[in-house]
Amino acid sequence: MSRILVLTPGVFDKGGIARYGRYQIRALRESLGKPAVHVMSLAGPRAEDLESPFEVEWSGRTRVSLASRASFALASARAVLRFRPSVVLSAHVNLGPLSHALTRFAGARRVQNAYGHELWSGLTPRRLAALRSADVVISDSAHAANYLVEHDMVGRAPVVVRDCVDLDRFAPGASEEAVLRRYGVERRGRFRILFLGRILSRTRYKGTERLLRVLAKLPPERFEAVFAGGGDDHEHLRTLAGTLGVATRTRFSGPIHEDDLVDVYRSADAFYLASEVGTGMGEGLPLTPIEAMACGVPAVLGDRDGSREILGDGGGLCGDPEDLDGQVAYLEKLAADPGFLAGERKAALERVRSAFGFGAFAVATTAAVVPAGVVEGAR
Numbered sequence: 001m002s003r004i005l006v007l008t009p010g011v012f013d014k015g016g017i018a019r020y021g022r023y024q025i026r027a028l029r030e031s032l033g034k035p036a037v038h039v040m041s042l043a044g045p046r047a048e049d050l051e052s053p054f055e056v057e058w059s060g061r062t063r064v065s066l067a068s069r070a071s072f073a074l075a076s077a078r079a080v081l082r083f084r085p086s087v088v089l090s091a092h093v094n095l096g097p098l099s100h101a102l103t104r105f106a107g108a109r110r111v112q113n114a115y116g117h118e119l120w121s122g123l124t125p126r127r128l129a130a131l132r133s134a135d136v137v138i139s140d141s142a143h144a145a146n147y148l149v150e151h152d153m154v155g156r157a158p159v160v161v162r163d164c165v166d167l168d169r170f171a172p173g174a175s176e177e178a179v180l181r182r183y184g185v186e187r188r189g190r191f192r193i194l195f196l197g198r199i200l201s202r203t204r205y206k207g208t209e210r211l212l213r214v215l216a217k218l219p220p221e222r223f224e225a226v227f228a229g230g231g232d233d234h235e236h237l238r239t240l241a242g243t244l245g246v247a248t249r250t251r252f253s254g255p256i257h258e259d260d261l262v263d264v265y266r267s268a269d270a271f272y273l274a275s276e277v278g279t280g281m282g283e284g285l286p287l288t289p290i291e292a293m294a295c296g297v298p299a300v301l302g303d304r305d306g307s308r309e310i311l312g313d314g315g316g317l318c319g320d321p322e323d324l325d326g327q328v329a330y331l332e333k334l335a336a337d338p339g340f341l342a343g344e345r346k347a348a349l350e351r352v353r354s355a356f357g358f359g360a361f362a363v364a365t366t367a368a369v370v371p372a373g374v375v376e377g378a379r
Helices: 016-032 066-083 093-106 125-132 142-150 177-182 201-206 208-217 234-244 258-266 288-294 324-336 338-355 358-369
Strands: 004-008 037-041 087-090 109-113 136-139 191-196 223-228 250-254 270-273 299-302 316-319
Touching (some): 004 016, 004 093, 016 109, 016 358, 066 093, 087 093, 093 125, 136 142, 136 358, 191 208, 191 324, 201 208, 208 223, 208 234, 208 324, 258 288, 270 288, 288 338, 299 324, 324 338
Parallel strands (some): 004 037, 004 087, 087 109, 109 136, 191 223, 191 270, 223 250, 270 299, 299 316
């Protein structure tokens, strides 16, 4: 039976890499049985992290430092000796050199996740060499996979395993008003555009400022924007909202508890994530718009990165992130035409159900990580 050693920078925070990692580990545990998957997390859980618990075999300190990295490397080496993995899965390119050393020592197969703006922001020579030597490279989008091939960063074609959503949890329905009141984002009769994620100065490329500029072009009596999530950029965005004259139509919820995500998504009429690309910018395949679409909310997305792989026939708008007039026209049509809005809601839901369910993700993950013929009878 295959034994998988998973090296991850963390599965506790609210970022996309942690969420993808959780789904990946869950898929392997369900396919092989929990004892066959040994998870080492560089970062330990913090108070502001995901509220839902997730079991790992080893986790480090809440604050990553040089010392904690050394402890993680030593603990991972000991895990190789005790667990004797047949596969080492590295959940981030930054862990590639460590996983490369461990697999050479263990004689194991090496699988490397590779996605996100780290790829086009410049890898160190050691990380690039480790990436090129991986037996299998998993990417969350064709966009990232194509970039890897075009820039000669991999030794073989990556396997694309797109992100997924728990469709039993994320589904259309009415929001609990008590939940919305708790965050100060109860409905007030306006068409609501939602941005949900970590609201950081370094991630303005996701479109937080653009959303305010779009809002300024929309009729004030009919539209509002809600920014849901914690981060260091709230005051900057509040100041910009005041400058643009949209402060009374802009609300900030603060961090959202994991149990309340669905209610916040369901409260929206449209979701916004129109990312730029460049050094330190851009998405592999962002999860938040997929979660919103699973709740029946159409998404406004940029077409410069993996976001363009999300939509099918309808269910949102995918275009130039800087085409604010196009985004305004789409949002106005959604708000003015109930039939069009209903059709876009239906298309969004159908797209997610057909392309981003956990079942298909689990099958693809197991096929990529575990050599053919090992899973059957593993339990």
